[in-house]
Amino acid sequence: MSSLLSSDHVVVVGAGVAGWRFVETLRREGYEGALTLVGDEPHAPYDRPPLSKQVLSGKWTLEKATLATPERLVASGAALRLGVRATRLDVANTTVFLSDGSQLEGTHVVLATGALARPLSFPSSGALATLRNYDDVTRLSAVLDSLEPESVVVVIGGGFVGAEAATSIKARGLVPIVLEVAARPLIGAVGEKASAWLEGLGADFGIEVRTNQRLIDVAPREDGVEITFDDGSSLRAGTILAAVGSSLDLAWLDGSGLTIDDGIVVDRDFQAAKNVAAIGDVAHFVVTGAMGEERARIEHWEIATDHAGQLARFWTSGERSTAVTIPYFWSDQYGKKIQMLGHPHPSDDVVMVEGSHDAGKWLALYSRDGFVTGLVSLSQPRALALSKPLLEEPTSLKSALERAPWST
Numbered sequence: 001m002s003s004l005l006s007s008d009h010v011v012v013v014g015a016g017v018a019g020w021r022f023v024e025t026l027r028r029e030g031y032e033g034a035l036t037l038v039g040d041e042p043h044a045p046y047d048r049p050p051l052s053k054q055v056l057s058g059k060w061t062l063e064k065a066t067l068a069t070p071e072r073l074v075a076s077g078a079a080l081r082l083g084v085r086a087t088r089l090d091v092a093n094t095t096v097f098l099s100d101g102s103q104l105e106g107t108h109v110v111l112a113t114g115a116l117a118r119p120l121s122f123p124s125s126g127a128l129a130t131l132r133n134y135d136d137v138t139r140l141s142a143v144l145d146s147l148e149p150e151s152v153v154v155v156i157g158g159g160f161v162g163a164e165a166a167t168s169i170k171a172r173g174l175v176p177i178v179l180e181v182a183a184r185p186l187i188g189a190v191g192e193k194a195s196a197w198l199e200g201l202g203a204d205f206g207i208e209v210r211t212n213q214r215l216i217d218v219a220p221r222e223d224g225v226e227i228t229f230d231d232g233s234s235l236r237a238g239t240i241l242a243a244v245g246s247s248l249d250l251a252w253l254d255g256s257g258l259t260i261d262d263g264i265v266v267d268r269d270f271q272a273a274k275n276v277a278a279i280g281d282v283a284h285f286v287v288t289g290a291m292g293e294e295r296a297r298i299e300h301w302e303i304a305t306d307h308a309g310q311l312a313r314f315w316t317s318g319e320r321s322t323a324v325t326i327p328y329f330w331s332d333q334y335g336k337k338i339q340m341l342g343h344p345h346p347s348d349d350v351v352m353v354e355g356s357h358d359a360g361k362w363l364a365l366y367s368r369d370g371f372v373t374g375l376v377s378l379s380q381p382r383a384l385a386l387s388k389p390l391l392e393e394p395t396s397l398k399s400a401l402e403r404a405p406w407s408t
């Protein structure tokens with residue numbers, strides 16, 4: 001890989017945290033050439049995690065979530081093309097075609113287009129409101145503001161975003177009810193056992209979480225919506241939010257020649273093709289863990305920022321990261337903090353090593369084939385941080401339990 005030259009033009013598609021952090025890091029690493037950041041949202045880059053937390057609860061204005069303040073934008077020297085969508089990519093000529101009919105001829109292209117909220121629609125309602133971006137939270141906040149205090153608000157999906165949204169809706173003096181299709185929320189993320197340990201969090205916080213819910217229809221009513229279920233029962237609510245995971249919109253890359261397989265497939269250096277890279281939520285990348293490599297697409301804020309830094313350094317200096325990647329994720333829900341380190345599979349063995357279910361704080365260790373693969377904690381940030389070294393090198397479960405770094 002030859003390093004970027006000042007005569008180059010780097011085009012970044014997607015103005016989320018990955019795209020923006022890439023722009024800033026590239027400049028910090030000394031790149032002085034042309035740099036264009038394209039984003040289909042009309043807003044300067046902002047952070048998504050506060051949307052379901054501080055912004056939806058009314059504690060922050062959206063401006064507080066801004067990443068690219070006017071000063072930082074000027075300092076970046078990047079040309080911003082906001083409110084336009086990339087509609088086609090010519091890989092061989094590193095040229096991006098835009099929805100306004102213009103095109104950007106780059107020497108290098110970064111694809112940082114993230115994910116979408118998975119849409120959910122019903123025969124009588126059409127697509128329901130979701131929570132992924134600035135405009136979603138603005139619209140939802142306006143609807144919530146229009147409701148009487150104590151109105152019921154239904155959140156479909158008890159995953160991370162759904163639980164956070166329900167917590168924030170309660171903070172606004174409304175009554176959220178979470179409808180989860182599975183037997184327990186978060187089974188797919190943390191596995192059977194740990195999801196059972198997390199099961200009562202909503203109820204303990206005064207939020208009703210109904211599981212095994214099968215919705216048939218959602219119909220608009222004068223005072224909100226009426227939800228009907230497969231057992232014939234129904235539920236009235238002031239409004240409804242769908243938080244049922246994410247999806248990808250990569251149809252615009254059809255015919256580009258890039259390999260698409262649950263994301264844009266990239267190599268160890270985030271290269272999807274010559275001088276075309278993909279980072280963040282959209283990248284199907286190589287996770288280098290202590291136990292070896294595995295391919296995955298991971299929707300974590302820290303992964304997006306980490307990718308941005310690694311790619312910027314690779315393109316400016318050829319420097320390859322040799323460090324082990326330890327994915328990190330957090331979620332603030334029902335008055336608690338859930339944190340995850342590593343990349344455990346839901347089917348991995350899990351053992352609670354610190355705290356207890358009754359205490360409402362604990363640390364759990366995941367392992368596969370006798371080796372530690374990840375850590376999940378409930379409101380135990382210190383124990384989690386102390387245990388991170390267990391993921392930096394291959395560590396047997398036996399040795400982890402003997403060392404017990406969480407208790408130091």
Ligand SMILES: Cc1cc2nc3c(=O)[nH]c(=O)nc-3n(C[C@H](O)[C@H](O)[C@H](O)COP(=O)(O)OP(=O)(O)OC[C@H]3O[C@@H](n4cnc5c(N)ncnc54)[C@H](O)[C@@H]3O)c2cc1C
Nearest residue numbers: 014016017018040048049085086113114280281299300301
């Ligand atoms: C409500 C919410 C709460 C979250 N909370 C947490 C949390 O607590 N902890 C955590 O670790 N992670 C959290 N996440 C996940 C985290 O925000 C994402 O991992 C992160 O935003 C990914 O960054 P990204 O830049 O890859 O993608 P995105 O942030 O999705 O940015 C991609 C941008 O590209 C734009 N785009 C897409 N296609 C095109 C195109 N063709 N042309 C131009 N622009 C395009 C999109 O509109 C978007 O603006 C949360 C996500 C959401 C939605």
